[in-house]
Amino acid sequence: MTKVLMKGNEAVGAAAIAAGCRYFFGYPITPQNEIPEYMSRELGKVGGVFVQAESEVAAINMVYGAAGSGARVMTSSSSPGIALKQEGISYIAGAELPCVIVDMMRGGPGLGSIQPAQGDYFLATRGGGNGDYRMIVLAPADVQELVDLVIEGFDLADIYRTPVMILGDGMIGQMMEPVEFKTEANKELPEKDWATVGTGGKRKPNVINSLYLQAEDLENHNIKLQAKFAKIRENEKRVEKYNIENADIVLTAYGTTSRIAKTAISKLEKEGYKVGLIRPISLYPFPNEAYEEINEDAKGVLTIEMSSGQMIDDVRLSLNGKLPTYFYGRTGGMVPSPEEIVNKVKEILGGDK
Amino acid sequence: MKNDKRIRIIIGHYGSGKTEFSVNYAVKLSALGKKVGLVDLDVVNLYFRSREKAQILEEKGIRVIGSALKGTAVDIPAISGEVLTPLQDKTYDAVLDIGGDPAGARTLGRYKDFLVDGEYDMFFVLNANRPETQSVEKVMEFIVKIQDTTRAKVTGIINNTHLLKSTTTEDVIRGYDLAMEVSKVSKIPLKYNVCMEHLVEELPGEIKDKIFPITLYMREEWMI
Incomplete structure (x- = not known):
């Protein structure tokens, strides 16, 4: 069709x-x-x-x-x-x-x-x-x-x-x-x-x-x-994963923010960063196993939401202390831009490459 | 564009791309040295309205008139009294971006007294990829409904057939064919074929004659 x-x-x-x-x-x-x-x-x-x-x-x-x-x-x-x-x-x-x-x-x-x-x-x-x-x-x-x-x-x-x-x-x-x-x-x-x-x-x-x-x-x-x-x-767990086995950092986001995260990832890749993504499609049941597959040497997992941090609780439960977690969010109807995410990733990884 | 009437009213189903067309049209007019007033009369859509781009447009010297109530979250069909300025002040070239369906187009009826036959253009933006405007019958039904509620006459058809950033020349050509059929039935002339800059070269000559290349102002970088 x-x-x-x-x-x-x-x-x-x-x-x-x-x-x-x-x-x-x-x-x-x-x-x-x-x-x-x-x-x-x-x-x-x-x-x-x-x-x-x-x-x-x-x-x-x-x-x-x-x-x-x-x-x-x-x-x-x-x-x-x-x-x-x-x-x-x-x-x-x-x-x-x-x-x-x-x-x-x-x-x-x-x-x-x-x-x-x-x-x-x-x-x-x-x-x-x-x-x-x-x-x-x-x-x-x-x-x-x-x-x-x-x-x-x-x-x-x-x-x-x-x-x-x-x-x-x-x-x-x-x-x-x-x-x-x-x-x-x-x-x-x-x-x-x-x-x-x-x-x-x-x-x-x-x-x-x-x-x-x-x-x-x-x-x-x-x-x-x-x-x-x-x-x-x-x-019934559903998830999209991208490059999580050899990432320096993994972003995780659902819905609209996951798309902005993807644009941020392609920008970061052009600068040489290795950034993965976990996009939960089912929020319940939460695809917790995906977080166990993240490269052990990754610096952490950055959750991005248009909230003050809610899904991050499930991310923490899934990681069970294995990796540090970070958060970036906008609220009130503000939509984060790819640049904001790029900057947050650089801040976590320690400045420009 | 210079031959279009001083007051241009842009109508079309939501999703037809009338806001993107309106914004581009205003920018082009302004680049021709005109004093442009872009009036956002859309009280139906609450996202993706031309007033969201007010800053970019004002930097280009375009006066943007939206709601009298400031704030992106204002869910009230309030129109600014300023709308009358570009309608009455003949030093302005006015572009009116109207809401996306016959209900939304009702706002225009209020300005009937300022819309004298022969002194305005009302452009119908047609996207053949929208389910509501895919056949001549459906398009004609829409045009009739919108003319009834706005109490104004459509004077030109804009072929704006697109699939956002995945638009191909095939879309533009298919839209052209539909627009020509509508034009034949309605006796309303096809004014412009709209497409993104990079597609222009690949289009056949007959379409290129009335080409109106655009830049996407309303789609964020992360949108498809």
């Missing part, structure tokens, strides 16, 4: 529809408004339903309902709106329902700004909602990868019966890039025999629920959930 030029947010909508999503419930917030706008325009054409809910809390609970009846369903928002959805996300994880949630992050905390940021890493990977749950979190670095991960996200949600978050930022959402929609057959997906679609008088009713009246039952449910998360950790 030929490439077309799409804005990240529009591409999310097109990818979701291509993946068979027919239900979208959301509430507007910048910088992701083109997602509900696209869905409101396009879902009706394919027999789907778009509802602009009265709030984010209502929208995520509509997702709970649609997912419980076995539908492919999505919601999207940006940082403060995602914060409002946390209760519903915890319920969805607890009730083991598949859905895709898109977060195009903006500056924070609070209402923050409408410019791009990456301050929701903790919220996404640590479970902003209550209880012992984990959520698959995928972080695209360009619009093509955004399309691919949205489509794959729906499959992962169905396979594991769990919510999947696509963690982008305003830049990915607003940026125009060439994309193509690969028409591969979906993975083999389990039948949704748990969905509440009516018994036809032939079986016991299915129950979608996250409330347990007996502590023993809830503990057993938690054990089952944890076994599922362990399986996700075993099977």
